[in-house]
Amino acid sequence: MAKVTAVIDIGSNSARMAVFKKTSRFGFYLLREEKSKVRISEGAYENGGNLQDFAIERAIKALREFLLIAKSLKTRKILCVATSAVRDAPNKAEFLKRVKDELGLKIKVIDGDKEAFYGGVAAANLLYEKNGVTIDIGGGSTEFALIVDKRIEATISLKLGTVRLKELFFDKGDIEGAKKYIKNELEKLGKVFDSKKVFGIGGTIRALSQAIMKKIEYPLDILHGFTYEIKEHKDFLEKIIKMSDEELLKAGIKPERLDVIRPGTLIFLEALKYLGAKEVITSGVGVREGVFLTDLLRNDNYRFPDNFNPSVRTIIDVYQIDRKIASYETKIALEVFDLLKEEFKLDDKYKMHLTYAIKLSRAGELVDFYEAHKHTDYILLNSLHYGFRHCDRLLISKIIRFHKRKKIKKKEIEKFKCLLPKKDIVEKLCNIFWVAKLININLSMPQVEITFSKKDKKIIIKGENLYLAKERSKTRELFFDLEIVNN
Incomplete structure (x- = not known):
């Protein structure tokens, strides 16, 4: 499939073009979108469904410029469909021929x-x-x-x-x-x-x-x-x-x-x-x-693979996130979560939020290392577009945004109270996130087994190459006791 694909939809009210760029086999993002209120159907329903000359002229002018934009974006494939007004028009052949002759664009008239x-x-x-x-x-x-x-x-x-x-x-x-x-x-x-x-x-x-x-x-x-x-x-x-x-x-x-x-x-x-x-x-x-995905997924029964999310994959592709590091840190976070969930009443549903927060947490580093958590918050809130509820994408982004704090200011999440869980839940998830990052502070992904245990209210983590983690752990107060043993 072409790396850049333009899809043009000639509707009864508007003509629209969306240009998509692939980042990997199933990863993609919207590169450009344009709209023109050509209203190809204007006057048609009062004239036996026939497309009127003035509406056809508007459509051709808009399509001409759509094609210029597509060319400038190095589009390799253009898919153009027309819907209700064109398919119902007795004179649709005239319109299709003019577009083909003048613009070199082949329009596919699709049925309902x-x-x-x-x-x-x-x-x-x-x-x-x-x-x-x-x-x-x-x-x-x-x-x-x-x-x-x-x-x-x-x-x-x-x-x-x-x-x-x-x-x-x-x-x-x-x-x-x-x-x-x-x-x-x-x-x-x-x-x-x-x-x-x-x-x-x-x-x-x-x-x-x-x-x-x-x-x-x-x-x-x-x-x-x-x-x-x-x-x-x-x-x-x-x-x-x-x-x-x-x-x-x-x-x-x-x-x-x-x-x-x-x-x-x-x-x-x-x-x-x-x-x-x-x-x-x-x-x-x-x-x-739908036209784009039907082309993209034509050999996959028009469905993404199970447990695949195109937004997540695109962020990983675009921001060059190391998936091995992300997987290792996710494992740490979920180990700590499981040790704490019963005592602190943490619902298993939050494992999903922690997992995506960890996996995508380094996206903002490509913008600015020192303020990476703020940039990642913005990136995820606005880029986790597909397959997520608003409450889910908001919580994922805020775990990253506030993970360096034990306490979150009430005013910072008050306006999101209809979408976020209670403040103490967000703080607990932030603390777990912080520990996962702490344990892998040297990015070594050690082959030596790291063990996790719980004694009373204390989480004990043992392993090699944890000197920096142990040192840094003393600078932060958590909602649970943490002991790091550097073997």
Whole structure:
């Protein structure tokens, strides 16, 4: 597979390009993303579905510049797909030919099931939850994919789109007609797409999540993986349908989405009601990532290997982390954790946080050795993008940020109280992390066995080449007694 791949998605409302760079077989990161509100579907639904000349011109201009950007980034492969508005257009052949002749770009028009499949591949591989139903609201259609244990079991595409409903109903003030139309389309779902968890894909759902985050003063400015209970925000979402443009702007809706957010919200609410969903997990990924991953994982059943996380692997690749050292220090941390967990009531679930904190802790050293813990905190909080809950990535990053202290200032984690465990738990995990780093202070990864034991409330660690560790241990007060014996 090419090292740099560009994926272009021509939707009914926007054309977008995402450029991905591989760091290893399965490691990758987003190199560049561009968007143009070409609205290829504008005027189409009132004209028999035909793409209008002015919309085609906008699309060609945007695609021309997308290709210039891709070329400048040394892109070796360009995958371009078009969805609802183009596939439904009687004159789509004319559009495809113009793009091929003028730009040399071949567009693959995908059907609704394929579009739903791509969204499902992205959600199944890049969100933390294994089971759920994707809802991908676009300008011309809405796609659903049933995901069971990270496998796509069913897909469907309905003619429910924000631009479609805007032109057919909302522009005419016929909200009741829109509701009836939506309900009729949703009946096609049947009982197959049954899940209490929804993976929300697409600009409408992302915009609604951002509005909810603003409303509740959410402490992280991270959209992918943001999760909320529907019952807590149903009234707010219903109000959006009736808000004026001014009220929508105050609620955090961006100007370019004002004309389609109302029909999009109505589609979303009716879909949630039909499914009987209880929880929404916001997806920052969709068709573009799905196209990329389908290509990347084409020989692996469109799934990453078990226990593989692409964000973790990418950080290891980019920041040149020594995995042998990381594995050794992880082993130390888990040995100490197991000795302490019963007495200090530490849940086994925190082993995961300690493991990732240790494995990725040296990322910030590439920026600045002396302040590495601060830089790593920032890197992980903003780069552990895929496969983690917000609470997990926050705890992992804060263990590193505060590991040099016995006590953390209350004000430093107060704003994260809805996501972090109690302060004393964080402090205990930080102490264990510090000991793991201390024992391997000389980075020797000794072949001689290091033994761990516990006597009363004291942890005893014995081994060779522990002189520096023993000396340094006397400078730090921990929540448990520590004795280091240098043989």
